[in-house]
Amino acid sequence: MPASASPLDDNRAAALEAQAYLKARLQPTSTKTSFRSIPIIDLSPSFYTSLSDRQSVAKQINEACMTVGFFYITGHGVESTCPKALALAERFFSELSQESKDKIHMKHSKYFRGYEPASYSSVNDFTTKETKEAFNWGYEAGLDPTGGDGKYVELDGSPAANVNLWPDETELPEFYEGVKSYYGQMLQLARHLFRLFALSLALREDYFESMTTHPGAIARLIKYRANTNPKPLSETTEDDELGLGAHTDYECFTLLLQDSNPGLEILSPDGHWISAAPVDGGIVVNVADFLMRWTNGIYKSTVHRVINRTDKVRYSIPIFFSINYDEKVETIPSCVSEDNPSKFPPITAGRYVLDRLSLTVPGTY
Numbered sequence: 001m002p003a004s005a006s007p008l009d010d011n012r013a014a015a016l017e018a019q020a021y022l023k024a025r026l027q028p029t030s031t032k033t034s035f036r037s038i039p040i041i042d043l044s045p046s047f048y049t050s051l052s053d054r055q056s057v058a059k060q061i062n063e064a065c066m067t068v069g070f071f072y073i074t075g076h077g078v079e080s081t082c083p084k085a086l087a088l089a090e091r092f093f094s095e096l097s098q099e100s101k102d103k104i105h106m107k108h109s110k111y112f113r114g115y116e117p118a119s120y121s122s123v124n125d126f127t128t129k130e131t132k133e134a135f136n137w138g139y140e141a142g143l144d145p146t147g148g149d150g151k152y153v154e155l156d157g158s159p160a161a162n163v164n165l166w167p168d169e170t171e172l173p174e175f176y177e178g179v180k181s182y183y184g185q186m187l188q189l190a191r192h193l194f195r196l197f198a199l200s201l202a203l204r205e206d207y208f209e210s211m212t213t214h215p216g217a218i219a220r221l222i223k224y225r226a227n228t229n230p231k232p233l234s235e236t237t238e239d240d241e242l243g244l245g246a247h248t249d250y251e252c253f254t255l256l257l258q259d260s261n262p263g264l265e266i267l268s269p270d271g272h273w274i275s276a277a278p279v280d281g282g283i284v285v286n287v288a289d290f291l292m293r294w295t296n297g298i299y300k301s302t303v304h305r306v307i308n309r310t311d312k313v314r315y316s317i318p319i320f321f322s323i324n325y326d327e328k329v330e331t332i333p334s335c336v337s338e339d340n341p342s343k344f345p346p347i348t349a350g351r352y353v354l355d356r357l358s359l360t361v362p363g364t365y
């Protein structure tokens, strides 16, 4: 990769490089790293006081991240709030009038917040039609159970400016409180997972702590319309209705809650799509591109897509965890050695995500 003139250029170059990486990944390669299933990791022992219990969970995370890049977590402690969050997603799409949705349309936000109708954005530059609809929001200190540290910055590094576009509460009572309850618990779960990720990388358990005091964490409610001609994955064709095109996520890791309808599929390097259908009480975790770069490519950011395989509406709620957006990082020291020197220049957390998001909406890049 050519050296760039400024840090901004490095972020932009990294965003463009990710698009090329995606195209390359869609071509089947070695079978050495192929997989056919997604590990399930019980997080319960990670809440015990003994370090060895936490290390045993961290070891499983390390293995999953080095191979599949995806795993399910159970025993995470957020079980009772998950159905409420999915019900909130359903309420957003079915109870809010179109006029109110249009008032908070994403086109009014320079940070890609608010309501996103079907076919508005596409995660790669070769899929044009995506049938998903979404509502996007990001971190604000009021949603953080810690209250934040007062230092949150937006994606471009500017001071916190309350840029979320919330729906009208007269039409959707208690929506904000519902979001706050789920998002707040997930922020804390993500911080807990960051401790396990640290252990998994042979780092001090609190390695990421000072970098997650005002973390970027974009979340979305997604609706995939019912499929009028649902087919199983084994009968998939080019014409299948694409809810969300093939892509990798941008941040450190994603926590994805899905309802009971299968649709998420992940790509094994040998070209096979594997269903990441919901498991009881499970939340999907996947490594995203920023963490892949930060770990010098040791942790895999795996391509995935969504095709609703059912004749029912499918809802999902991903939360994309970054670190503090003003943090600029170099490759993690434990992932660099004489034989494996750093492959990636430093990038800034927020700016990188903004550049990636800009590539998904025509005319914003």
Ligand SMILES: O=C(O)CCC(=O)C(=O)O
Residues within 6 Å of the ligand: 222, 244, 249, 256, 258, 263, 264, 304, 306, 316, 317, 318
């Ligand atoms: O809806 C899903 O199951 C996955 C969503 C996803 O991959 C994304 O929004 O990045």
Ligand SMILES: [Fe+2]
Residues within 6 Å of the ligand: 247, 248, 249, 304
């Ligand atoms: Fe994704």
